[in-house]
Amino acid sequence: MKRKPKPAKLIAEPILPGLLKEIRGLIFAARKAAVRNINTMQVLMNYEIGRRIVKHEQSGKERAAYGKELLKELSVRLTEEFGKGFSLTNLKLMRQFYLANQKRIGQKASDQLRIDAKSQKASDQTAGSIFTLSWSHYVFLMTISDHDERSFYEIESGRNNWSLPELRRQFDSGLYERLALSRDKKGVKALAVQGQVVAKPEDIVKDPYVLEFLGLDEKTRYSESDMERAIIDKIEHFLLELGKGFLFESRQRRFTFDEEHYYVDLVFYNRLLRCYVLIDLKIGKLSHQNLGQMQMYVNYFDRFVKCNDENPTIGIILCRKKNDALVEITLPEDANIHASEYQLYLPSKEELKQKLLDWTKGQAAIE
Numbered sequence: 001m002k003r004k005p006k007p008a009k010l011i012a013e014p015i016l017p018g019l020l021k022e023i024r025g026l027i028f029a030a031r032k033a034a035v036r037n038i039n040t041m042q043v044l045m046n047y048e049i050g051r052r053i054v055k056h057e058q059s060g061k062e063r064a065a066y067g068k069e070l071l072k073e074l075s076v077r078l079t080e081e082f083g084k085g086f087s088l089t090n091l092k093l094m095r096q097f098y099l100a101n102q103k104r105i106g107q108k109a110s111d112q113l114r115i116d117a118k119s120q121k122a123s124d125q126t127a128g129s130i131f132t133l134s135w136s137h138y139v140f141l142m143t144i145s146d147h148d149e150r151s152f153y154e155i156e157s158g159r160n161n162w163s164l165p166e167l168r169r170q171f172d173s174g175l176y177e178r179l180a181l182s183r184d185k186k187g188v189k190a191l192a193v194q195g196q197v198v199a200k201p202e203d204i205v206k207d208p209y210v211l212e213f214l215g216l217d218e219k220t221r222y223s224e225s226d227m228e229r230a231i232i233d234k235i236e237h238f239l240l241e242l243g244k245g246f247l248f249e250s251r252q253r254r255f256t257f258d259e260e261h262y263y264v265d266l267v268f269y270n271r272l273l274r275c276y277v278l279i280d281l282k283i284g285k286l287s288h289q290n291l292g293q294m295q296m297y298v299n300y301f302d303r304f305v306k307c308n309d310e311n312p313t314i315g316i317i318l319c320r321k322k323n324d325a326l327v328e329i330t331l332p333e334d335a336n337i338h339a340s341e342y343q344l345y346l347p348s349k350e351e352l353k354q355k356l357l358d359w360t361k362g363q364a365a366i367e
Contacts, residue, residue: 019056020077027082043131050098132158148192149176155195173210177352198244198272201314201336208341213237218344224281228265245272255300264297275311276301282319286339290317291330294337318342
């Protein structure tokens with residue numbers, strides 16, 4: 001019969017027992033409250049563990065070495081009693097989580113969030129409004145070094161109820177950079193504070209659109225019909241890529257004008273902008289004929305389909321390659337038509353970041 005291993009030798013003996021007692025109280029209190037709201041209470045518990053770790057580190061004389069050994073011993077003791085979830089790596093993440101959020105939450109809110117370890121009662125009245133995501137979401141968000149980008153994804157994850165895979169996909173597709181590139185300097189800053197706000201047609205346009213989920217190989221020949229069929233098969237993914245407020249209405253919407261039939265590839269309605277959004281698919285290079293055709297589609301919907309209290313129709317042409325100069329010279333300045341490129345693979349985050357950096361420098365030079 002194997003003997004149970006002895007606990008590791010105590011480090012920082014005068015401090016550890018008190019800290020251990022506090023954290024044990026936190027864990028018991030949080031586990032009782034977890035029946036009501038497991039996600040919120042787990043995040044709250046981890047935030048509070050991180051706060052107490054930082055507090056005790058700051059009371060040590062040799063913080064760097066002391067803190068490292070303290071966390072190791074703390075991990076051993078907590079794992080022995082409570083099992084998984086309190087590894088050295090996880091404790092470091094809790095500490096990092098507290099440091100990343102303490103300024104945003106503020107001392108007053110932090111006081112309201114605290115779990116009383118002595119009475120083992122947890123107050124989660126404020127927690128729900130501050131920590132709206134799961135711990136797994138926050139662990140992923142902490143890997144994003146840029147503060148504005150991290151704030152944007154946190155806001156959008158909570159607002160759109162993204163699962164962790166959806167959050168990863170939006171990050172990997174460079175959603176923040178793609179939206180930022182279509183805004184001015186003030187608009188970019190607003191993304192970090194407000195998330196994506198849809199108030200005008202330009203707010204829903206991305207360039208490029210990332211359609212890697214369609215399963216089409218850019219090296220293999222495919223038709224516009226193949227692309228359309230793939231979009232319909234993956235309509236939920238496509239709606240997520242389009243963004244906020246989109247409702248799918250129809251494909252190959254036919255209308256007749258001057259005894260000729262015309263077909264709009266995809267028709268959507270955006271409930272936030274209260275308007276129709278028409279999408280035409282072009283697997284080749286954008287031409288002025290494509291722009292003229294979309295202008296006719298938009299005009300038809302504005303005159304014969306939309307209601308009087310609805311806003312003007314928006315047209316989006318998805319193409320493999322566009323020419324900004326062609327778009328500018330073909331369409332009037334107030335045209336509600338946009339041309340955007342699409343790609344069938346996830347973009348390089350490095351390339352998008354560099355593109356955004358170059359754009360930011362260009363804006364600064366103009367100012």
